Amino acid sequence: MFYTIKELIEQSKAYPSVAELMIATEIDNTGRNKQEIRQLMERNLEAMEASINKGVAGVKSLTGLTGGEAKKMDDYLQAGNFLSGDLVVTAVRNAIAVNEVNAGMGLICATPTAGSAGVLAGVLFAIRDRLGLSHDQQVDFLFTAGAFGLVIGNNAGIAGAEGGCQEEVGSASAMAAAAAVLASGGTVEQASYAVAITLQNLMGLICDPVAGLVEIPCVKRNAMGASQAMVSADMALAGLTSVIPTDEVIEAVRRVGEQMPSAFKETAEGGMATTPTALRLKEEIWGTDDK
Template sequence: MFYTVKELIEQSHAFPSVAALMVHTEVENSTRTEAQVRHLMSRNLEVMERSVKEGIAGVKSVTGLTGGEAKKLDAYVTSGQFMSGKPILEAVRNAVAVNEVNAKMGLICATPTAGSAGVLAGVLLAMRDRLHLSHDQQLDFLFTAGAFGLVIANNAGIAGAEGGCQEEVGSASAMAAAALVTANGGTVEQAATAVAITLQNMLGLVCDPVAGLVEVPCVKRNALGASQAMISADMALAGCISVIPADEVIEAVNRVGMQLPATLRETGEGGLATTPTGLRLKEEIFGK
């Protein structure tokens, strides 16, 4: 079992990949066989695929606060008139799709939470064809993400209610960045660098859902989390480094999370939630 990024790196060298280490860890800490563990992850992948497809087709949340923007993004990507790169925009579209499905109470795969479910699925489904990933390699992508997510969860957190959006979408983005690095042939050390770059750039991000609902600004934060993951992965693969090691960045995330007031940790009592528009929307949804 590994508890830090340093331990993850060291132990991964005894296995064919980080994914293999994560599968071994799961088998060691459960009653499941390797085949069962991989089968469960395959089911998770199927849920991701369905939620992306459903969201792109166009959905609306129960409240009407969110919905339909994944469909708009899909049309925009198809138009070819975009300014940023197509892979990033497709990841953004996918991330929005998943979280719009979540907002309508549809079925999604929490990675690591429901509120941040769009990031990992968004990046994987945008890049799998470009990287020519087989089904098993896509599962390895998810296991690699899970390995780094396990470290973040054990040393900081993954919930906005605990440490702000820096921990929720931040952890999802870091997980996706690490997995993308290894899927593109990078080393585990480069994957750790991508984690560090991602988290330090999302450090201090608050959790301030309008009306206390996981819709605004949550859906679009998943979109930007997906794009951050891809940029961090590219920087790491280019040879850029993080001056602050990944484990120390994660420690900083934990400290900042504990310093955030309760009003900025998913209570809907600060930030965007308490803007005039945010308060008006809350009243329209729930009444005075």
């Protein structure tokens, strides 16, 4: 098992890839065999792809607060006249799709949580065709992301209630950036820099769900996480590095999470959640407190 990014990099040298290190570690920790482990991950991959397709076709959440915007992004993408590159727009569309499906009680794969499920799926299925990733390579992408996610989870956290959105969408975005670097032929060191760049850029991001629901601003925060992952991966692949070592950045995320007031940790007591419109929506959805 690896507990730091430094250990992950060192240990991965003994394996053909980070994905293979992750699988070997999983065999050690759970006693499951390689075939079982790969099959479990294949199921996650299938669920991710299905959730994108469903969201792009158009869904509505239970409350009606979100939904239908992945379809709008898809129309925009198909029209071909956009500012950022097609892969970024595709990643954004995918991420919105998954989180709209999540809000509509549809099937998603939590990566690392349900509220941040759009980021990794968004990035993977945006770059898959460009990179020509085979089925096995797509499964490896998830093992790679999981390896970096384990280190972030164990040294900082993956729950908005504990450390704000920086630990949910932030973790997801960092995982996606690292996996994208390796899928593009980058080195594990470059993947580590992509994690550091991403977490620095998302540091301090609060969790402020309107009416306590995983909808606003979560859906679009996933879009942001997916696009940041793409940009971080490009920076790392271009040879940009991080002066602050990745493990120190992760440690800083933990500290910021601890210092963050509880109003910004999924309690819906701050940020977007306490805007006048959010308070009105909350009352419309839940009724008054003494109901």
